[in-house]
Each structure stands twice: as C-alpha cells, then as structure tokens.
Amino acid sequence: MRRTGPDRARRVLGQNFLRDARTIAQIVTAARPDPDGLILEVGAGQGALTRELVRRCRRVVAYEIDPTLLARLDEEFRAEPGLRLVPGDFVAARPPTEPFAVVGNIPYASTSRIVDWCVDAPQLTTATLVTQLEYARKRSGDYGRWTQRTVRTWPWLDWRLAGRIPRERFRPMPRVDSGILRLERRPVQLLPPGQLADYQRFVALGFSGVGGSLRASLHRGYPDRRVDAALRANRISADILVGYVWPEQWISLFQAVHPLRH
Template sequence: MSRNRRHLSQNFLTDPAVAAAVVRLAGVTRDDLIVEAGPGDGILTRAIARKARKVLAYELDPALSRRLRHRFADDPRVHCVHRDFLSTSPPRGDFAVVANIPYSRTSSIVQWCLEARALTGATLVTQLEYARKRSGDYGRHSLLTVSTWPRFEWELAGRVGREKFDPVPRVDSGILRLTRRPLPLVPREALGEYRRFVERGFSGVGGSLAASLRHPYGSRAVGAAFRHVGVDPRAVVGYVTPTQWIGLFLEVARI
C-alpha cells in the first residue's frame, strides 16, 4: 500500500459488480462527461467508460496514475491525469462526478461538488455513516443538507459491504447521490437569505428553533409560520425536515 493511499484513507473497490451498480445508480449515459476523483486501480473507471462519453480521472498517487494511463492507453474515452482532484477547476459544460472517494477527504470533495456550477449530480461511495447523516437516513437532518436542499437532493442510494474493498475498512460504505434540481425550491435571489435563515436556526440561540428565529423575523411572523407549516415550535432542530425548513422560510420571508 502506498504512503498516499494510507494517508488518504483510500480503500479501493474490488468487485466489478459493485462498480457497475454504482454507475447504474448514477444514471450515466452516452452523452455524459464524468469526472472521477481518486480512481485508484481503475475498476470504477472501466465501468464508467462503458457507459459515458468521456471520463476525466484524477489520481494523486504517481504510481497509480502511471498504471492507469497504461491500462487505458487504447481507450480514447478515458483521460487519466496525475493531479489532486481538489486542485482542479470544474468543467464549464454539464458534467457529473462518479467516484469512490477517500474517507479523509469526503467533506472537501462534497464541497467541491456543491460549488461546481455546471455539476448535474454526484454519485459518491463514502463512509456509510456520512451518507446516512447527509441523506437524513438517521431521521435527523444536518445543517449542510438543509442549507443546500433548495438546490440539491441528497439520497442514500445503496450500501456496500466492507469486504468489497482492499484494504478492508472497519465499516461499510454508502452510495450517496447528490442531484442538482432543475430549478431551486427557493427563488434564486433569496438563496443567500435562506442559508442565513437556516444557520440562524441551527445556532441554538434562545434554546429552541422558534426562539432562534424570532430575531430578526419577529415573534408574530415566526409563530404564524410554524402554525402554517405544522411544525411544533419546541421541535429539535435536526428533526425538522428540509421541506419544512423551506416552508418556514417562505412564510417568514413572505415569498
């Protein structure tokens, strides 16, 4: 195992059937440009190339990068680049990300995806706990999920057993789907205000969600919004669904 591989907590897929399932869940078609972060041994790269128009595979490990270039030398659809994925600029045209990503870089890679303007979606093999947390599978919803929900849908699309990787990690993995909505659920000009609204709600100021939102929106407006959306003012912040958050915001902001 290389030093980079150990440092990045990277566990490579070993089962071609799992790789094919990830590509199928991603909905890859012959028209798609796919960007892959950390292709490693290329098992997922090969599965993507069977379906996509073009694959840009960014590999940080120099030995693995050389091996990948040799392995896909005869496939014009696959372009292997020795570079840190996080240092790249997103393509300008529509593209999607499909990748089995290092656990240690999950948050940074997800943020890269969220900030990429032309990204249509991302299908990421992540630590199962992360995928469950971001998708609301635990019954709770995180600040990141709620704040980005108007623009992106988060979904736990599948589970991958730990024995399907080398080296074998301590925990199972999840297949996390991040899909950009054709139109945001909040008017574009109000997305910034919505994020601030959510951050205020998650701040814990005042001891409850309703109390956190009373300033600067006012007790009357907040009370009316909670009644209209059907949310208990005493509700724990994490148990308020993204759809309810959006409803509260639209009511309080009078949009």
C-alpha cells in the same frame, strides 16, 4: 510488520479499492451516467470503476493523486480515446464550464472537501460518491435528522442515500461499511435565485442554537407572531430539535416568515 511503499500510500491517502463486480455495477447504476455527457471520476485507483465508466461513456476525465497508480492506469488505458487521466488532487481542479457529473470511490479523509467542491460547482448535474455509511446517512437524512449543509442547499440539490456497501467488498478492508451518496441538481429550484442568500441566512439563524430552540432562534431575527404562525401552519412543534425539521418544512417556514422583496 514492516509496511511497503504501497501500504504506506494506501494508509496516507485513505485508499480502499473495489474489485467486486456487483459493487461496481451498483455504483454505476446509482450514477446513471449519460453516455454522451462529461464524467469526472474522483480517485481512479486501480481502475475498477474507470473501466466500467469508459465502457459506458464517451468522455471520462479520471483524477488520481497516487503516481504509482497513475502510471499503471496510463499503461492500461493509453489507447482509450474516451479517457483523459489527470494527475493530482481532484479538489484542486477548476470545475468544467459545461454540465458534468462526478462519480467516485473517494478517500474517506477527503470526503468533506470533495463534497464541498461538488456542491459549489455551478455546472454539476449529479455526484455519486462512495463515502462512509454514517456520513451518507447523515447528509441524506436517513437517520431522520438533517444537517445544516443539506438544508441550506436543498432548494437546488437533492441528497439521498442510493445504496449500502459492506466493508468486506473493499481491499484493504475498512473498519466501517460504506454508502453511496447521491447529489442531484434539481431541474427547477425550489426557491427563486434571488432568495437563496436570504434563505441560507435564515437556516443559519435557525441552526444557531441561540435561545435554546428553533422558535427562540428565529424570534431573534423575525417578528414573534409571524414565526409562531408559520410553525403552527407547518405543524412544527415550538420546542422541536432543529435537526428534525425536514428540508421542505424549512422552505415553507422561510416563505411564510421572510418578507418578499419586490
């Protein structure tokens, strides 16, 4: 079967559009957008989520990389003063210098790039992103295991699975279900800013796999007795697989093992 231009664009850009009103409401409810705050939408697409964001919020900046879709959006929203349409790739944009939130039904192929952009943006308050369900579950610890990326950023970011979306709700229909991944900046960090770099090095050492266990990996950087005492105090088995250590336990381990610098 011969593919049309729009078909090829959807395939290349990973576009799966939402038209289901229940799902749009589910995403916006999870996002809890501030009506007076700045909202950035990743991949406006056909405007289904854009319409609801504009209805609820006074300032929305919507990014769209597909010029055909952008032209349609411009025609529909031309008279809408609260919306600014931006052509191009979202991750090429500079993060705003004021607090802002991100919402988007994002292309699966660009998930890691978009999430990294959000994590690294200093003024980001929240990000509510539709991703593959497996990705959202892994990042939020929904499998009972935790990724290094989540653990390293846990002192200032809360990661959670905020909902599930059946694949039948999208057009074209993807092969897998989706999840709503919610990132939220903590009002108060769980570690002082001056300790974050040391904490991230501590986590990287623990996830290195050197020595065959978390205990053995940490022994390479810290005194054995201090590491063993911290593991016992936090009720963490010496032979536990590193991914099963909760983010809160990582922070407690770090505080017990790492020397304070005055």
